[in-house]
Amino acid sequence: MQTVLDLHQRPLRSLRVSVTDRCNLRCSYCMPEEEYTWLERDHLLRFGQLTEVVRAATLVGTRRVRLTGGEPLLRRELWRLVEQLAALELEDLALTTNGVHLAQQVETLAQAGLDRVTISLDTLRPERFRKLTRRDALEPTLAGIEAAVQALPGRVKINTVLMAGVNDDEVHDLLAWAQDLGCELRFIEYMDVEGATRWSASRVLPASELLRRLDQAHGPVEAAETSTSAPARRYRLGSGQTFGVVASTTAPFCGSCDRARLTADGHLFTCLYGAEGLDLGAPLRAGEGAPELARRIRTAWAARTDRGAEERLARPDREASLTEAHTLRSAPQREMHTKGG
Numbered sequence: 001m002q003t004v005l006d007l008h009q010r011p012l013r014s015l016r017v018s019v020t021d022r023c024n025l026r027c028s029y030c031m032p033e034e035e036y037t038w039l040e041r042d043h044l045l046r047f048g049q050l051t052e053v054v055r056a057a058t059l060v061g062t063r064r065v066r067l068t069g070g071e072p073l074l075r076r077e078l079w080r081l082v083e084q085l086a087a088l089e090l091e092d093l094a095l096t097t098n099g100v101h102l103a104q105q106v107e108t109l110a111q112a113g114l115d116r117v118t119i120s121l122d123t124l125r126p127e128r129f130r131k132l133t134r135r136d137a138l139e140p141t142l143a144g145i146e147a148a149v150q151a152l153p154g155r156v157k158i159n160t161v162l163m164a165g166v167n168d169d170e171v172h173d174l175l176a177w178a179q180d181l182g183c184e185l186r187f188i189e190y191m192d193v194e195g196a197t198r199w200s201a202s203r204v205l206p207a208s209e210l211l212r213r214l215d216q217a218h219g220p221v222e223a224a225e226t227s228t229s230a231p232a233r234r235y236r237l238g239s240g241q242t243f244g245v246v247a248s249t250t251a252p253f254c255g256s257c258d259r260a261r262l263t264a265d266g267h268l269f270t271c272l273y274g275a276e277g278l279d280l281g282a283p284l285r286a287g288e289g290a291p292e293l294a295r296r297i298r299t300a301w302a303a304r305t306d307r308g309a310e311e312r313l314a315r316p317d318r319e320a321s322l323t324e325a326h327t328l329r330s331a332p333q334r335e336m337h338t339k340g341g
């Protein structure tokens with residue numbers, strides 16, 4: 001089968017597979033509510049079924065896969081899925097995790113064929129970590145990061161969501177820490193994705209302001225080589241240290257967006273802001289295999305016009321969050337922690 005293009009000529013090169021909607025943290029920008037509606041347990045795809053969907057995606061051009069969640073390391077024996085996916089000979093098989101359980105698992109995951117890992121960390125201060133995530137888990141997270149650097153040297157990145165007035169005073173500390181560790185840090189703008197029910201425009205630290213501050217503190221910041229497939233733009237400080245900036249809120253990159261997202265119960269979303277996913281779980285349960293699923297994916301992607309973040313940016317009333325918590329309770333697939341970030 002041929003690579004599929006959407007109506008803006010964007011290929012489907014990359015798939016984010018959310019393996020669970022559960023999480024052991026409650027980050028304020030992702031899961032700020034007390035109660036959530038969880039996906040039905042008996043609808044969660046088994047590893048063999050997830051692999052079948054990924055195989056289908058490869059038939060229409062997908063080459064890169066990232067496992068995410070919720071917290072993907074909560075899914076028991078995740079290494080088995082990694083092993084199955086590694087056999088598909090993808091260009092890149094990566095994982096995004098909060099790192100809390102990484103120290104115990106990263107070596108097995110690397111042996112199973114994981115290429116790279118990205119770990120989310122927004123603060124180095126225990127008290128602030130507790131406030132931001134509503135859990136006391138900075139120590140295991142840092143241990144997980146150190147173990148990852150040992151197991152996957154040169155293949156570990158750190159994601160930091162910067163929020164104005166919350167953790168933007170730690171930019172320099174985080175950069176210095178990442179430099180010592182030998183990891184590249186990527187600063188992500190706070191997005192008003194579904195699930196970010198406490199989002200407000202005043203909490204966004206625009207990438208332009210971040211770069212201005214870094215310029216002031218460290219001398220001229222230069223542009224560094226940037227991969228066309230990654231959402232982050234890379235920069236270099238005078239010291240030679242490189243870092244990334246994902247300006248998803250103030251300068252979205254929908255024009256080159258080549259990614260789809262699969263929920264743990266088999267809903268395929270062609271945009272992070274999409275309200276409805278294509279249900280691949282039901283056909284899978286009815287016995288369809290990769291070729292049939294590939295046809296479904298092809299049809300959906302070929303009709304794609306999504307430019308969610310650009311449309312949000314263009315809205316004059318963009319002040320409060322996108323969707324209210326009570327709406328998400330009846331449509332849990334739309335949550336960021338279900339779609340996978």
Ligand code: SAM
Pocket residue numbers: 023029030068069070071072096097098118119120159160161188189190191192193196336337340341
């Ligand atoms: N639990 C894992 C983790 O935190 O790395 C994987 C899933 S999480 C949904 C994936 C990424 O989405 C994380 O790096 C997180 O920081 C990011 N994220 C979640 N909500 C966000 C928001 N409102 N704005 C920007 N990034 C967000």
Ligand code: SF4
Pocket residue numbers: 023024025026027030031069070071098120337
């Ligand atoms: Fe935080 Fe990731 Fe859990 Fe969301 S899914 S609450 S970003 S750890």
Ligand code: SF4
Pocket residue numbers: 252253254255257258259270271272273306307308309310
């Ligand atoms: Fe892609 Fe949608 Fe994100 Fe734009 S908003 S970059 S189209 S997922």
